[in-house]
Amino acid sequence: MKIKVVQNVLRANDAVAAENRQRFGALGLTVLNLISAPGSGKTALLERTLDALNAGRCAVLVGDLATTRDAERLGRHCPNVVQINTGKGCHLDAAQIAAGLRDLAVDQLDWLFIENVGNMVCPTEFDLGEHAKVALISTVEGEDKPVKYPTLFQKATCVVLTKTDLAAASGFDRDRFYAELRQVNSDAPVIETSSRTGQGVDNWLAWLNRFRATVLNSRG
Amino acid sequence: MKIKVVQNVLRANDAVAAENRQRFGALGLTVLNLISAPGSGKTALLERTLDALNAGRCAVLVGDLATTRDAERLGRHCPNVVQINTGKGCHLDAAQIAAGLRDLAVDQLDWLFIENVGNMVCPTEFDLGEHAKVALISTVEGEDKPVKYPTLFQKATCVVLTKTDLAAASGFDRDRFYAELRQVNSDAPVIETSSRTGQGVDNWLAWLNRFRATVLNSRG
Numbered sequence: 001m002k003i004k005v006v007q008n009v010l011r012a013n014d015a016v017a018a019e020n021r022q023r024f025g026a027l028g029l030t031v032l033n034l035i036s037a038p039g040s041g042k043t044a045l046l047e048r049t050l051d052a053l054n055a056g057r058c059a060v061l062v063g064d065l066a067t068t069r070d071a072e073r074l075g076r077h078c079p080n081v082v083q084i085n086t087g088k089g090c091h092l093d094a095a096q097i098a099a100g101l102r103d104l105a106v107d108q109l110d111w112l113f114i115e116n117v118g119n120m121v122c123p124t125e126f127d128l129g130e131h132a133k134v135a136l137i138s139t140v141e142g143e144d145k146p147v148k149y150p151t152l153f154q155k156a157t158c159v160v161l162t163k164t165d166l167a168a169a170s171g172f173d174r175d176r177f178y179a180e181l182r183q184v185n186s187d188a189p190v191i192e193t194s195s196r197t198g199q200g201v202d203n204w205l206a207w208l209n210r211f212r213a214t215v216l217n218s219r220g
Numbered sequence: 221m222k223i224k225v226v227q228n229v230l231r232a233n234d235a236v237a238a239e240n241r242q243r244f245g246a247l248g249l250t251v252l253n254l255i256s257a258p259g260s261g262k263t264a265l266l267e268r269t270l271d272a273l274n275a276g277r278c279a280v281l282v283g284d285l286a287t288t289r290d291a292e293r294l295g296r297h298c299p300n301v302v303q304i305n306t307g308k309g310c311h312l313d314a315a316q317i318a319a320g321l322r323d324l325a326v327d328q329l330d331w332l333f334i335e336n337v338g339n340m341v342c343p344t345e346f347d348l349g350e351h352a353k354v355a356l357i358s359t360v361e362g363e364d365k366p367v368k369y370p371t372l373f374q375k376a377t378c379v380v381l382t383k384t385d386l387a388a389a390s391g392f393d394r395d396r397f398y399a400e401l402r403q404v405n406s407d408a409p410v411i412e413t414s415s416r417t418g419q420g421v422d423n424w425l426a427w428l429n430r431f432r433a434t435v436l437n438s439r440g
Contacts, residue, residue, distance in 0.1 A: 037257045038257045119310070120339070147287050171416075
């Protein structure tokens with residue numbers, strides 16, 4: 001019974017996600033869903049990203065249980081930021097994204113970044129209509145996370161390894177990380193970044209632009 | 221409708237949790253539920269803990285979506301470790317704890333440590349019958365996490381601030397952390413530890429022993 005209800009919820013979500021996806025396509029909007037544990041650096045990477053892109057053509061929908069902290073941070077880098085407070089909700093769903101879009105001038109945007117609730121598990125199950133899921137993991141979280149939380153990494157189109165400036169201090173084993181990640185995802189690109197030093201952010205921006213070109217080309 | 225079903229699930233869980241709690245009391249078993257984001261250092265703290273306590277009188281039930289990695293690590297420090305794989309499940313529930321107990325000689329134990337699935341949100345909602353929830357947060361996750369994920373910190377009997385050896389390198393703002401934590405939990409003790417250097421582990425062990433004495437005294 002419990003499983004059946006969860007399936008119903010997911011099916012209802014998928015229907016709204018399909019509507020979102022169609023809308024994103026019609027608008028020429030490229031939409032990324034950033035998922036990670038709390039504190040992996042989603043907001044910091046977005047701050048760097050918004051500073052480098054044309055921020056007026058970007059929007060961010062940011063999910064947290066409580067507070068508007070992330071929206072306040074991101075609002076200093078972009079005029080189009082909407083905070084979604086989920087209360088006890090452990091993920092964003094497609095209807096919340098559809099509702100969040102109502103507060104944005106979507107026809108003036110190229111990019112929509114969705115910063116999901118900090119959680120490696122639940123957000124993975126809810127399609128938001130995005131073009132790609134981006135999984136973030138920091139060097140301090142441990143090399144074993146891709147195999148322990150495989151669903152996120154299996155579904156990720158791109159993996160961003162964050163906080164490389166802390167890799168040495170935390171004893172991060174890069175070879176083991178890649179070996180374990182490749183057990184669950186054989187081909188997603190991995191982009192190593194430090195939002196503090198800026199290292200690797202250029203590679204992330206290059207991936208973003210290539211990805212957007214691919215999405216736009218696929219519209220035919 | 222969705223809310224109603226979730227309430228039913230929680231009510232069913234609470235009934236099993238009450239049975240667990242009664243059983244723990246009858247056995248004189250002290251039970252802690254360790255909750256944190258992935259990679260905050262739950263397993264590392266337990267390794268230190270098991271080395272310091274009489275490990276034969278300890279057991280660990282450890283939840284992960286996949287793999288037996290944590291059980292393998294902990295099994296080197298304690299003979300009584302059971303891995304619970306949750307598949308896509310984002311938390312442990314009371315029935316999983318009851319089932320896990322069947323694999324343990326519970327009448328020979330003083331301590332049961334439950335290492336929950338790495339997730340700051342969902343595990344908080346599911347009573348397992350434990351005597352206390354212990355919230356872990358590492359210095360690298362950001363000072364804003366207590367107010368962004370308030371439920372965990374509100375329910376925590378004890379907060380362990382981990383990875384203090386990385387505090388300086390990660391720019392951790394200790395004053396801000398305490399100020400924000402105290403907005404959501406005015407009185408839980410905070411124990412600062414580094415499982416790598418061992419710093420503060422003695423304080424954690426002292427808290428554990430005081431807590432066990434309190435639990436045993438309350439049985440009258």
